Amino acid sequence: MSANRSSPGAGRRPSPLLVGWAGVAAVLALLPLVYLGVRALEHGPAHAWRIVATGRTLELLARSLGLAAVVVAACLLIGVSLAWLTVRTALPGARAWSVLATLPLAVPSYVAAFAWISTEPGLAGFAGAALALTLVSYPYVYLPVAATLGGIDPAQEEAARSLGHGPLRTFWRVTLPQLRPAAAGGGVLVALYVLSDFGAVSIMRYETFTRAIFTSYRASFDRTPAAALGCVLVVMTVLLVWAEARTRGRAGHARTGGGSARPAPPARLGRLRWAALGWCSAVAAAGVVFPLATLGYWLTAGRSGAWEPERLLETAAATLALAAAGAALTTACALPVGILAARHRGRIVHLLEQAAYAGHAVPGITVALAMVFLAVRYAYPIYQEPPLLVLCYAVLFMPVAVAATRAAVLQSPPVLEDVARSLGDSPLRVLRRVTVPLAAPGIAAGAALTFVVCMKELPATLLLRPTGVDTLATRLWAETTTASYAAAAPYAAVLILIAAVPSYLLGRRRA
Numbered sequence: 001m002s003a004n005r006s007s008p009g010a011g012r013r014p015s016p017l018l019v020g021w022a023g024v025a026a027v028l029a030l031l032p033l034v035y036l037g038v039r040a041l042e043h044g045p046a047h048a049w050r051i052v053a054t055g056r057t058l059e060l061l062a063r064s065l066g067l068a069a070v071v072v073a074a075c076l077l078i079g080v081s082l083a084w085l086t087v088r089t090a091l092p093g094a095r096a097w098s099v100l101a102t103l104p105l106a107v108p109s110y111v112a113a114f115a116w117i118s119t120e121p122g123l124a125g126f127a128g129a130a131l132a133l134t135l136v137s138y139p140y141v142y143l144p145v146a147a148t149l150g151g152i153d154p155a156q157e158e159a160a161r162s163l164g165h166g167p168l169r170t171f172w173r174v175t176l177p178q179l180r181p182a183a184a185g186g187g188v189l190v191a192l193y194v195l196s197d198f199g200a201v202s203i204m205r206y207e208t209f210t211r212a213i214f215t216s217y218r219a220s221f222d223r224t225p226a227a228a229l230g231c232v233l234v235v236m237t238v239l240l241v242w243a244e245a246r247t248r249g250r251a252g253h254a255r256t257g258g259g260s261a262r263p264a265p266p267a268r269l270g271r272l273r274w275a276a277l278g279w280c281s282a283v284a285a286a287g288v289v290f291p292l293a294t295l296g297y298w299l300t301a302g303r304s305g306a307w308e309p310e311r312l313l314e315t316a317a318a319t320l321a322l323a324a325a326g327a328a329l330t331t332a333c334a335l336p337v338g339i340l341a342a343r344h345r346g347r348i349v350h351l352l353e354q355a356a357y358a359g360h361a362v363p364g365i366t367v368a369l370a371m372v373f374l375a376v377r378y379a380y381p382i383y384q385e386p387p388l389l390v391l392c393y394a395v396l397f398m399p400v401a402v403a404a405t406r407a408a409v410l411q412s413p414p415v416l417e418d419v420a421r422s423l424g425d426s427p428l429r430v431l432r433r434v435t436v437p438l439a440a441p442g443i444a445a446g447a448a449l450t451f452v453v454c455m456k457e458l459p460a461t462l463l464l465r466p467t468g469v470d471t472l473a474t475r476l477w478a479e480t481t482t483a484s485y486a487a488a489a490p491y492a493a494v495l496i497l498i499a500a501v502p503s504y505l506l507g508r509r510r511a
Contacts, residue, residue, distance in 0.1 A: 022352045026337070029358045029398055032370035048231075064194075064233075072190050075187065078283055079186060090267065101280075101283070108199065108458075112287075114492060210233070210363060233366060292496075311475075322471060326389075326450070330397050342407075367460055
């Protein structure tokens with residue numbers, strides 16, 4: 001357990017330049033929430049309430065929550081079982097199974113949906129959406145639960161067994177309570193992912209809030225219904241984030257005493273070994289092998305479309321350029337917020353950090369609606385132009401870059417900054433010559449992760465992409481909506497190929 005460092009930044013006021021820079025980023029992140037409130041109440045609260053308080057809204061609520069509940073339950077089953085098998089048992093090839101269990105993170109939900117519906121069209125609807133979303137989002141449960149299992153002191157379980165508890169009772173009474181915060185946090189992340197997903201439910205033709213908002217926006221010049229539905233979606237996501245914070249706040253299973261926990265001896269599976277291998281194989285086959293094999297099939301044997309190499313290259317280039325610009329702006333906005341959060345305390349810093357995380361509670365479709373409103377009213381020259389889409393990426397993915405920057409700055413010793421100041425360096429010079437260079441690897445990792453999520457983003461890109469410009473995600477979505485699966489396959493394959501490069505570099509850095 002690392003010792004608590006002296007309060008970084010205690011007694012030292014943050015640089016006004018840093019605070020001003022972070023303030024601009026916070027205002028940018030809060031714009032969608034302001035827009036939704038203004039737009040939804042444009043014709044008065046009664047009009048907004050008439051839109052929301054309808055049977056259609058209740059139906060969408062039930063469908064979205066039902067889908068989220070089923071996907072979360074399935075992800076908990078898959079994620080916890082795989083974590084237990086790969087961390088706590090003598091499963092043959094446990095490390096390889098661990099890698100396979102995390103690979104679905106590189107597969108966008110709409111690619112998984114495309115793979116399944118192109119093979120079995122009868123899956124369209126709730127079952128297909130639940131299947132595709134489960135197979136791409138269970139790593140959100142697997143990763144934190146596996147990390148927690150690896151850190152649990154086995155002495156507590158041994159003490160329980162010495163008191164006469166069997167393996168099942170020991171797991172239920174001792175191990176499971178310590179896994180609960182990690183599993184609940186992962187479950188909430190899965191629920192947020194499902195509520196904000198647009199690609200998989202659209203390809204599977206299952207109506208949820210995100211699809212209804214997109215349809216409403218496209219079908220009418222009146223944006224108030226889409227904004228009102230967006231407010232309902234934001235309330236749902238905020239409630240989930242609040243529930244996760246409450247879960248973390250009540251959890252407390254810290255180990256006492258000195259030293260470090262020793263690893264638990266792996267449990268022998270005996271005759272259950274083959275069943276465990278079968279379960280791991282089935283999950284890996286459905287989550288990784290099947291989508292890749294389906295893409296391979298449509299690339300080589302499909303007849304519904306012809307290869308268009310020039311268009312594919314043009315689309316890939318546009319995707320790379322937009323994602324790179326989005327990652328650069330997002331990192332620039334997150335840099336002051338992450339540094340302030342790591343080095344200073346106080347109400348202003350706390351508010352700036354919380355504001356930067358606003359994008360975490362706003363689905364992409366609603367952020368895109370806000371950007372459309374702002375551009376049409378106040379900045380029409382950038383409407384349907386790259387800067388507007390890049391701004392949208394910054395709002396959506398700022399939390400990803402802030403978290404990476406904050407962690408990287410926390411890992412660098414603050415005493416070096418104090419030494420630089422004692423030598424007469426200004427705050428800006430300290431930032432440029434000490435803080436940023438020390439945290440550069442972590443900041444770069446955050447930028448790489450942001451690049452990947454920008455490249456895969458679909459609903460905001462559909463609404464805000466520059467006129468005449470397609471990305472790999474939008475081309476894939478357009479081809480699958482007309483059942484041109486062979487034409488969609490090259491875009492899906494290139495998307496996964498490009499996303500795999502920074503993902504591999506991130507994994508290699510962690511190793």
